[in-house]
Amino acid sequence: MNAIVEKLREAYHLDKVPSPIILYNCSENQEKYHKHRQIFNRRFEFMPAAIVLCVTTEQVSVAVKFTSKHNLPLRVRSGGHDHEGECSGTDTILLDLSEMDKVEINSARGIAQIQPGTSFQKLTTLLADVNVMIPHGTCATVCIAGYTMGGGWGPWTRKHGMCCERVVGATLVLGDGTIRKLSMDGNLDERELLWAIKGGGGFSYGIVTEFVIETFELPFEMIKFQIEWNEYCYVPENKMFALRDSTPTLAVLQAWEAVIASTDLTANQLVGTNLKISAKHHAREDGPVNPCTVSHNCVMYGYWEGDENSLWEFIRHRFELTGRYTVKILGKAGCNHKHLPYGEHLMSSWDRYSFHNMNQLKQGLEGLPFPPDEDQPAPHKITSRLVNAQGLGEEGRHKLLESLTSPLVLPGNKHFGLFTYITLGAIIGNYYQHVITPEQKTKSAFPYKDKLFTIQYQTWWNETEKEMEEGQNNHVYTRVNRALDWMDVCRDYAIPNTSGAFISFKDSSVPTKTYFDKSYEDLVKIKQTHVKDPHNHFRSRKTII
Structure with a gap:
């Protein structure tokens, strides 16, 4: 033994x-x-x-x-x-802690007690069954713990804020094995520890074995939808994917940014959204990129509170001048759809391109609304930054699109299951604009409440079972290094009106202080004062110290 x-x-x-x-x-x-x-x-x-x-x-x-x-x-x-x-x-x-997945819902008190190994697919269905919900993520297989301690961005952020904002209690194991029950009305060290785990990153301050999170009422009608511009089509002669249209990406980006910054009532029905823009090859000999005309595949995902008629009117009003697009209804939930399990109908990933769908296109078939590989493990690299409250502005948009149009993104990557793209995740919305007060904004360690949206650069590869079996004898590995070089270039790309980084999109090359900004010094002090971990056993590369 x-x-x-x-x-x-x-x-x-x-x-x-x-x-x-x-x-x-x-x-x-x-x-x-x-x-x-x-x-x-x-x-x-x-x-x-x-x-x-x-x-x-x-x-x-x-x-x-x-x-x-x-x-x-x-x-x-x-x-x-x-x-x-x-x-x-x-x-x-x-x-x-994956076996610690118990959930207790107290509708009378408006709270849920959730153990750390609970996945969103399971959790959201249990909550919806009793007509309540919490702010959750976009990937069904993610569990509550690391997500919440990193802040907790997702499809409810515009209306209900980050998940960490709704944490009102927790059970925490400290560095000496002490078990502490934290609450908002506890003593000072309990309140400070609770503040720290609300967006201050995972593992640094102890091991959470239960969260107490405030719920909100599930709306009567929820619709998950997508809008796609410049769809891909497969060209068999050269074994390449091409764009069907040439709508300028700039027009799509401007329209999406205007929607999330809007304070009108119809924009508030868009409770959460992100915009995915695929990177593309640009040969050096073709000269500088023209950001006003360059086209990329763009997919907007959203959660809409309302019926289909109001959604179609919103899309027509906000996006009719952006060029040709297609709309898909991906799922429905809410009190009006109790027969549809929430976790199965609203929880496919927003953050991945599907190699399965690309193979469908090769055969002349439509991709599936819920591709079976979107939540599957795969090698990848992530980095991030955030857009300041004033928005990207003209120069910022141009530089962002330049970063997405690069000789390091090789033609034909998608054929081999290598995907390079960004996702822009809306933070700004009714919650951070109007619901939460300046004093309430100090109640969590998440430092980027006033940012407009996140920018998440992503590279994924080797996603199918066949490719995984091939291991190193795989043509994708003739391309991965240049895709990762693209990530390195993008991390340091000079994009005006951007700053910071989001710890949930962790990149070990980003300095730790960048993730926690104005909360950093207080988090270090809490770690040193309250965690009972003098030799810093609760550490990894991106813990607070």
Whole structure:
């Protein structure tokens, strides 16, 4: 038996806490070990020394005390979606909280008690069944913990703010194994710890084993929709994807930015939205990019509170001058659609291009509204920045489109399942403009409440089972390095009226202070004062210290 595992089991026995399942790399549980060691970003392959499948707060506490006593590196995962792989590590003790997925909903108090391993597909369906909801993310397989501690952007942000704004309590295991119940009316150190986990990033301040989150009433009618400009078509002769139209991307970007900055009543029915713009090849010999005429595939996703007639009128009014587009209704939910499970109908990913759909186009078929690969693990790289309150402005838009039009984005990438693009996620809306007061804005550590939207640069590859089986003998690897070079260029691209970075879109090359801005010094102080972690065992590359 693994010596570390034997000692850890002994620690549970001595503390009179039932021992959880502990996996390590041996013949008797190798299959289960390999399943639990995998994380969402397949760019990283880690081999933890032991994986502890905790199901109670007390089990987490014993493991924390054990690793601290024996000076062993510690990692924690719930859904495993950390883009830089910081939720795991080789030769670490990995606390896997994916089995902690209980949800208790108290409709009378307007709160939900949610354990960290609860996925959004499960959680949103349970909430909708009793006509309530919380601000959630866009990927069904993401779990509540890391999402909320990073801020919690999603399709409800314009109306209800980041998820972290609605956290009113939590159960937290500190660095010495102490279990603390945090609440808004607790003592000073409890209030400061609660403030820190509301957007101050994961892992730094302890291990959360339960969140208490305020719910809101589910609307009568919700529609998830998409609008697409410059759709792709497949050209068999040269095995390339081409754009059907040549609508200038600038027109689409300007229209979308005007909508999210608007304060009129119909714009408020757009409770959340993002805009995905695909990068494209531009040869150096073709001269400078003309940002006024360049065209990219653009897809706007949105959640609409209202019926289809009001949605169609909104689209016509706001986008009829942008050029030819197609509209798809992707799903419906709300009190009027109780027969439709929310998590299955409104929770496909907004953040991915689907290789499955691209293969459908190759065969002359329509892509599916819910591609089966959108939430599947795959290698990827992410980086980000945010747009200041005044908006990009003319020069900012031009520079953004220049960054998306590059010789580093090779022609034919999509044929090999290599996707390079940005997603713009709206933050500004009725909640941060009118609902929340300046004093209330200080109640969470998330520092970017006054930004207009996020810019998330993304590169994904090797997404199909066939490609994964091919491993390194895959043509995509003749292209990935240049796509990652494109990411490096974009990270440092001079785009006026942008600043900061969003910790949920983690990039280890971005300085930690950039993620937390004006909250940074207070977060460091809270870490040093309240977490009882003098040797900083709760650390990874992008924790607060």
